[in-house]
Amino acid sequence: MRRWTSLPGGVKFLIGVGLLFLVLFVANSTLNRYVLHVIILIGIYSVATTSLNLTNGYTGLFSLGHAGFMAVGAYVATLLTFPVRLRIAYNLPLLPHFLGGPDYQWPFLPALIVGGLVAAVAALLVGAPVLRLRGHYLSVASLGFMVIITTLAKGLKDLTRGAAGIQAIPRYTDIWWVYAWLVVTIYVIWRLLNSSYGRAMLAIRESETAAQAQGIHPMRYKLLSFVIGAFFAGIAGGLYAHFARSIRPYEFSFYMTFHIVIMLIIGGAGTLLGPTVGAAIVVALKYVLKPVEEGLGIYGLVEIVYALMLIGVMLWRPEGIAGGVNPLRFLVARKGERR
Amino acid sequence: MDGGPLLQIEGLSKAFGGLWAVRDYRLALPEGVIYGLIGPNGAGKTTIFNLITGFLKPSGGRIVFAGTDITGWRPDRIAHLGIARTFQILQLYRALTVQMNLEIAHHKHTRYGLFSALTGLPLYRRQEREVRDRVGEFLELFGLTRYRNVRVGTLPYGLQRKLDIACALATEPRLLLLDEPSCGMNPREAEELAQLIRQMKARFSLTLVVVEHRMPFIMGLAERIQVLDHGVLISEGTPEEVRNDPKVIEAYLGVEDAVA
Numbered sequence A: 001m002r003r004w005t006s007l008p009g010g011v012k013f014l015i016g017v018g019l020l021f022l023v024l025f026v027a028n029s030t031l032n033r034y035v036l037h038v039i040i041l042i043g044i045y046s047v048a049t050t051s052l053n054l055t056n057g058y059t060g061l062f063s064l065g066h067a068g069f070m071a072v073g074a075y076v077a078t079l080l081t082f083p084v085r086l087r088i089a090y091n092l093p094l095l096p097h098f099l100g101g102p103d104y105q106w107p108f109l110p111a112l113i114v115g116g117l118v119a120a121v122a123a124l125l126v127g128a129p130v131l132r133l134r135g136h137y138l139s140v141a142s143l144g145f146m147v148i149i150t151t152l153a154k155g156l157k158d159l160t161r162g163a164a165g166i167q168a169i170p171r172y173t174d175i176w177w178v179y180a181w182l183v184v185t186i187y188v189i190w191r192l193l194n195s196s197y198g199r200a201m202l203a204i205r206e207s208e209t210a211a212q213a214q215g216i217h218p219m220r221y222k223l224l225s226f227v228i229g230a231f232f233a234g235i236a237g238g239l240y241a242h243f244a245r246s247i248r249p250y251e252f253s254f255y256m257t258f259h260i261v262i263m264l265i266i267g268g269a270g271t272l273l274g275p276t277v278g279a280a281i282v283v284a285l286k287y288v289l290k291p292v293e294e295g296l297g298i299y300g301l302v303e304i305v306y307a308l309m310l311i312g313v314m315l316w317r318p319e320g321i322a323g324g325v326n327p328l329r330f331l332v333a334r335k336g337e338r339r
Numbered sequence B: 001m002d003g004g005p006l007l008q009i010e011g012l013s014k015a016f017g018g019l020w021a022v023r024d025y026r027l028a029l030p031e032g033v034i035y036g037l038i039g040p041n042g043a044g045k046t047t048i049f050n051l052i053t054g055f056l057k058p059s060g061g062r063i064v065f066a067g068t069d070i071t072g073w074r075p076d077r078i079a080h081l082g083i084a085r086t087f088q089i090l091q092l093y094r095a096l097t098v099q100m101n102l103e104i105a106h107h108k109h110t111r112y113g114l115f116s117a118l119t120g121l122p123l124y125r126r127q128e129r130e131v132r133d134r135v136g137e138f139l140e141l142f143g144l145t146r147y148r149n150v151r152v153g154t155l156p157y158g159l160q161r162k163l164d165i166a167c168a169l170a171t172e173p174r175l176l177l178l179d180e181p182s183c184g185m186n187p188r189e190a191e192e193l194a195q196l197i198r199q200m201k202a203r204f205s206l207t208l209v210v211v212e213h214r215m216p217f218i219m220g221l222a223e224r225i226q227v228l229d230h231g232v233l234i235s236e237g238t239p240e241e242v243r244n245d246p247k248v249i250e251a252y253l254g255v256e257d258a259v260a
């Protein structure tokens, strides 16, 4: 144990990634499609929750607009990768020349990244006014942004097919894509936390006044965390679209946002791996309880269990499930806490 | 600019609604001295600190620091110029460790970009090593090394106050503003604090303005003292002069009369 804790962070990270992919490899070659489906969903939600953690957990900005950024990423990536042949059949626009022209469809990776970037730009535009607000006002305003996005997705029929949504999206997302992006997301946040940028974000969470007196411009770091969070939310959205193969505006709304927020709180806001733990618990629980729900005919059982878990965690384990587990403490310790 | 006062304030005023919290305040603070700022509750002392450090925008007047007019600047820009402060009510990062509090306080001295931070380029690694070394020095200096991994919220109050000053110094300021640093200390601790402040002043060639209620403390520490009452400067001079100024006695007695 002492040996392990004295290893440099980079080595620990690499070992962790190695183990993760070993486990995934074994899982991928032994488990059935249904379980793998759940594992992929856990990965996608982990990316979403980990990116929400940057604003809500580390910078202390309780944003509720995350599903909006996921929608932006999902729609942008989908519009870029959508096969030319189907575009005509589905009445979707062909790509303009500066995006490759009418005969072009994008490969998955650049489409995902552009989806993330557009979400990041949206965060930059929205953040400038919204992040001036505090506490509940910020939460409500960010929720308002999400409503605007879903309304746009419904309204811009020529671009999104409106409420009907887009179907027949190519299924590019697999277990490797998802978990590679999860590793990238966690890596970026981990590096950030070990730099003056992440420290400034934590400072703002703890005392904006003290941070300012020490030369930190809060808006700069609030925007930065919001924009980086939105980028990875956009990626999660793109991964989701190319996994579910269909997207509709209402999917990216209150329900999804609250799901992600619940994952964050249950797993442990402000911890590096808490979001992944939370996503795993919440998604797995859903698939375990679904048959029970149907068997017993108690519809809404899943939601009730979520609500009870949320209350339980907030009462007895406010740092989240991953916030206090000792063997994993080094991985999940809130930055700057005793390890 | 050189040879002139480090901090020059003229006609500084601040109104909250109809109330003048500070009116026509002036200060010519030479480099390398300790000034005391005293006055009854609500006299406007904290408001003056807030105006100097940009947390409040003045209703009128001018603040010039080291030759730069900083009137109306943002707090973080003023901090970058070299003014640090502590707060009457402690503003520490309570959920974070002592070490992290000091690392954050050192923020304005790191200059690497986001890309360096994400990729761990040599520039980032060198500056982070510098931050850790510097924080190590401050921990030593303030006798906080054994608490480095302790969450600040769990520290005893006296150590929190000490850390608060350590953090202000870790920004490496030229001018340090302390708002009631001895608040909540017993006389022995207050004496130790005065000693510490003198040491720090010499070591970092600081200039200080200290707001205090504890008379013996400030009379022993400050070279010159300003007295404020109802936002107005009523006296200025050496501790001896101020102590014997009838206007000062009246201001303080007046308060007691009101209480009695």
Ligand SMILES: Nc1ncnc2c1ncn2[C@@H]1O[C@H](COP(=O)(O)OP(=O)(O)OP(=O)(O)O)[C@@H](O)[C@H]1O
Pocket (backbone or CB within 6 Å): B016, B021, B039, B040, B041, B042, B043, B044, B045, B046, B047, B048, B088
């Ligand atoms: N943000 C504010 N809004 C409105 N009034 C304020 C504000 N800050 C201070 N005041 C008022 O300005 C006056 C001066 O307050 P200030 O805090 O500067 O006094 P002080 O000398 O620091 O007092 P104390 O010794 O109690 O700390 C008080 O009447 C106070 O109520």
Ligand SMILES: [Mg+2]
Pocket (backbone or CB within 6 Å): B045, B046, B047, B088
């Ligand atoms: Mg005060």
